[in-house]
Amino acid sequence: MECNQQENLKNCNCTYPCDKKGKCCECIKYHLSRNELPACCFPDEVEKTFDRSIAKFVEINS
Ligand code: SF4
DSSP states (O other): OOOHHHHHHTOHHHHHHHOOTTTTHHHHHHHHTTOOOOOOGHHHHHHTTTOOOOHHHHHOOO
């Protein structure tokens, strides 16, 4: 199966320098292992703080 990295990048709002951009399977695996969610789960104002914790996600959606 081919990777959709270039297509995925069109929907990536991540501003952190990272080699997982567009590799959504690697991205979500990495963040879930840290009790976090990927950048695209957060609005831009929160994304740029790099706080990707599940606690932050719950806070902004409560
Ligand atoms: S959300 Fe995290 S893993 Fe995904 S590209 Fe950004 S910094 Fe990398």
